[in-house]
Amino acid sequence: MQVLSSVSHRDPLRWCDLPDRPLRLDEVRVNVRAAGVNPVDWKMRQGDLLGVAQRILGPRGPLVVGVDFAGDVAQVGSNVTDLKVGDRVVGGTDFSRGQFGSYARQVQVRADQCALLPDNVDFADAACLPVAGVTAQTCLFSLGKLKERSDPRALILGASGGVGHFAVQLARIHGAVSVGVCSTRNVELVKRLGGIAIDYNQTDLQAAVAHHGPYDVIVDAVGGGAYAAKFCLQLLKPGGVRVLVVPSPADYLSIALPGPTVTVLGRPNRETLAPLVAELAAGRLQVVIQEKIPMDQAERAHEVSRAGKVVGKLVLVA
Numbered sequence: 001m002q003v004l005s006s007v008s009h010r011d012p013l014r015w016c017d018l019p020d021r022p023l024r025l026d027e028v029r030v031n032v033r034a035a036g037v038n039p040v041d042w043k044m045r046q047g048d049l050l051g052v053a054q055r056i057l058g059p060r061g062p063l064v065v066g067v068d069f070a071g072d073v074a075q076v077g078s079n080v081t082d083l084k085v086g087d088r089v090v091g092g093t094d095f096s097r098g099q100f101g102s103y104a105r106q107v108q109v110r111a112d113q114c115a116l117l118p119d120n121v122d123f124a125d126a127a128c129l130p131v132a133g134v135t136a137q138t139c140l141f142s143l144g145k146l147k148e149r150s151d152p153r154a155l156i157l158g159a160s161g162g163v164g165h166f167a168v169q170l171a172r173i174h175g176a177v178s179v180g181v182c183s184t185r186n187v188e189l190v191k192r193l194g195g196i197a198i199d200y201n202q203t204d205l206q207a208a209v210a211h212h213g214p215y216d217v218i219v220d221a222v223g224g225g226a227y228a229a230k231f232c233l234q235l236l237k238p239g240g241v242r243v244l245v246v247p248s249p250a251d252y253l254s255i256a257l258p259g260p261t262v263t264v265l266g267r268p269n270r271e272t273l274a275p276l277v278a279e280l281a282a283g284r285l286q287v288v289i290q291e292k293i294p295m296d297q298a299e300r301a302h303e304v305s306r307a308g309k310v311v312g313k314l315v316l317v318a
């Protein structure tokens with residue numbers, strides 16, 4: 001199996017051959033046609049907390065990053081009855097199950113980590129869904145309970161990024177007032193996605209955001225203290241939830257204590273991906289792709305992502 005790997009966390013990504021491990025009974029082997037790029041991919045290479053966890057729980061051998069993939073099934077384990085060779089699928093790898101990442105020619109994952117793709121859904125679009133789309137969905141609906149609220153209102157901080165551009169749309173699709181905070185250059189994009197765009201460069205940001213609130217859920221997809229707890233908490237309805245997609249150590253106490261601040265871990269699998277695939281296939285959800293990058297140039301993709309200015313998603317194509 002050919003994978004893009006680095007020997008240690010700081011080495012450049014290079015193609016290398018790994019011996020195929022035998023397919024487990026409940027697994028499928030998938031030819032990777034596209035792999036979405038997420039900040040976690042380069043963060044793991046820098047040895048962040050997840051990188052350490054990967055070293056402890058992940059497979060022995062070189063570091064192969066990447067979670068998101070879309071492609072066609074090449075082989076199925078003997079207990080797999082719901083997928084067959086040739087099926088088009090999208091999914092996410094999971095190092096805690098001993099799996100290598102998706103920057104590879106093929107991945108081996110459990111069948112229930114894959115959702116079927118209809119023919120009208122492009123591999124590149126689908127490959128952008130797993131981490132970013134599932135995280136947005138989890139913030140709004142599992143944690144924010146947006147579908148159970150009356151007069152639902154969502155505020156998305158970081159509305160032009162991977163997580164944010166999905167969150168703006170998903171809130172709107174499910175009937176909520178969807179307000180997205182972004183830079184001046186991304187105001188038109190957020191409006192096009194159906195959100196009320198608020199430019200973070202304006203003088204009284206708090207008043208501009210408060211005008212459309214209070215909110216049932218605030219998704220902070222920026223982190224790094226850009227939007228202070230005080231700023232967010234006074235914008236929440238009673239019973240509202242502030243979801244920190246990127247918690248920093250200063251947030252750990254408020255997350256641990258009962259209260260409105262929580263964090264999220266997006267977990268892509270068949271169950272979490274299927275509703276997103278359905279929205280994509282129906283044309284209600286759009287994937288904004290800043291650039292499709294050949295997988296050979298994954299190193300450049302990481303440089304672009306690391307700069308923190310990506311609009312929508314970057315995706316590696318085989």
Ligand SMILES: NC(=O)c1ccc[n+]([C@@H]2O[C@H](COP(=O)([O-])OP(=O)(O)OC[C@H]3O[C@@H](n4cnc5c(N)ncnc54)[C@H](OP(=O)(O)O)[C@@H]3O)[C@@H](O)[C@H]2O)c1
Binds near residue numbers: 039132157245310312
């Ligand atoms: N917990 C989880 O399960 C989970 C899942 C997915 C992602 N994450 C984390 O969440 C973060 C976001 O991920 P992502 O994929 O959405 O990242 P991304 O696509 O790289 O986000 C970049 C976007 O953020 C915008 N941005 C930067 N500073 C901003 C600010 N102060 N206010 C509003 N927008 C701002 C940028 O636009 P401008 O520069 O024009 O403002 C750019 O469009 C990353 O740190 C990632 O590691 C966590």
